[in-house]
Amino acid sequence: MLYIDLFKSLERARWNMETDIPWDSFDAARLSDEQALTIKLNAITEWAALPATEMFLRDFAHDSDFSAFMSIWFYEEQKHSLVLMEYLRRFKPEYVPTEDELHAVRFPFDPAPPMETLMLHFCGEVRLTQWYKCASAWHTEPVIKHIYETISRDEARHGGAYLQYMKRALKQGGPGVAAAFARIGFLMASSQRSDKALHPTNLHVNEALFPQDTIQSRLPDPQWLERWLDEQIRFDETWENKVVGGILRNLSSLLGQTFENVRDLNRYRKQMLAAA
Numbered sequence: 681m682l683y684i685d686l687f688k689s690l691e692r693a694r695w696n697m698e699t700d701i702p703w704d705s706f707d708a709a710r711l712s713d714e715q716a717l718t719i720k721l722n723a724i725t726e727w728a729a730l731p732a733t734e735m736f737l738r739d740f741a742h743d744s745d746f747s748a749f750m751s752i753w754f755y756e757e758q759k760h761s762l763v764l765m766e767y768l769r770r771f772k773p774e775y776v777p778t779e780d781e782l783h784a785v786r787f788p789f790d791p792a793p794p795m796e797t798l799m800l801h802f803c804g805e806v807r808l809t810q811w812y813k814c815a816s817a818w819h820t821e822p823v824i825k826h827i828y829e830t831i832s833r834d835e836a837r838h839g840g841a842y843l844q845y846m847k848r849a850l851k852q853g854g855p856g857v858a859a860a861f862a863r864i865g866f867l868m869a870s871s872q873r874s875d876k877a878l879h880p881t882n883l884h885v886n887e888a889l890f891p892q893d894t895i896q897s898r899l900p901d902p903q904w905l906e907r908w909l910d911e912q913i914r915f916d917e918t919w920e921n922k923v924v925g926g927i928l929r930n931l932s933s934l935l936g937q938t939f940e941n942v943r944d945l946n947r948y949r950k951q952m953l954a955a956a
Contacts, residue, residue: 682848683748686841690752693837695830697763702826706771710821716772718912719824721904722815723764724777725881728785728895729757732801732880735789739797746845753838760831767824784898789885795853795860798846803868804880805839806926808832810919811909818913839930846934858935859952866945869927881905 695701733754740746761782768776812832816825849857881895882905892898896905909915928939939945 681745681748682841682844683745683752686749686844687752690756690837690841693833694756697759697766701763701830702823703770705822705826707821707823708771710819711771711824713772713775714912715819715821715824716768716775718815718904718908719764719768719772720775720777721899721901721908723761723768724781724785724899725895725905726757726761726764727777727782728881729754729761731786731789732757735792735797735885739791739794743794749841749845753841756834756838760834763827763831767827771823781900785895787886787889787898790887792885793860795849795857796864798842798849799861799864800868800880800883802839802842802846802930803865803927805835805842806930807868807879807923808835809839810922810926811913811915814913814915814919843930843934850934855952855955859949859955861931861934862945862949862952865927865931866942866949869924869942869945 733750736750737747740750765776809832812828812835816828816832819825819828846861850861884890884893885895886893896902924942928941928945931937931945932939935948937944937948939948
């Protein structure tokens with residue numbers, strides 16, 4: 681079981697919200713209302729680990745190892761929401777999300793193929809790692825810079841954990857699993873083909889609730905994510921290339937191929953579909 685060793689490694693890396701965040705370094709002059717609002721919306725978005733975990737436990741009911749790992753992932757992801765809210769509680773309490781605002785992002789996701797879901801969330805962790813590094817660079821207030829650096833490292837570790845489950849699934853499932861990974865990898869790395877960054881929080885996940893069927897659509901400001909990326913933290917082509925490069929490098933290693941670009945990945949996807 682992967683869960684046993686993952687628990688040990690993630691336990692060693694775990695940070696303490698009271699002692700590992702430099703709360704005493706807060707500089708009020710370096711925090712604007714605009715920045716505080718982005719922190720609030722980010723905290724609500726991170727709260728969506730709750731419905732995502734409910735989805736994982738439902739769709740991976742056949743896999744007790746991965747389901748047990750969810751206990752770690754869920755705890756650490758909810759902690760991200762909590763530390764952002766704690767920051768606001770201490771320094772900008774008028775921006776702390778309400779319980780109703782948090783609860784709004786809890787809704788059932790439609791069932792989906794487990795391997796596609798696994799790959800989707802692996803790519804999501806790769807993307808969040810870079811988003812939060814970029815957010816840390818944008819902020820000027822020392823404590824929130826440290827918080828974003830901290831949760832970025834968590835997201836990177838989570839991506840590594842998902843990758844281990846993907847390696848196991850590939851050994852067990854063959855070309856069909858490889859095709860699923862390549863298909864979602866191609867989608868998530870094809871950012872230049874889309875008018876918005878693709879991440880699990882802005883994908884449609886409950887057809888019956890359309891148009892309020894994404895996490896982002898249920899935020900107090902549904903347009904926040906694109907504005908945050910494009911106009912505030914300025915997640916530009918240089919940052920996006922880090923995301924795409926991370927997906928391609930990891931898939932190259934995982935699948936034993938060399939993917940220099942998304943076209944290479946798309947060709948492989950078609951080959952695996954034919955072989956599955």
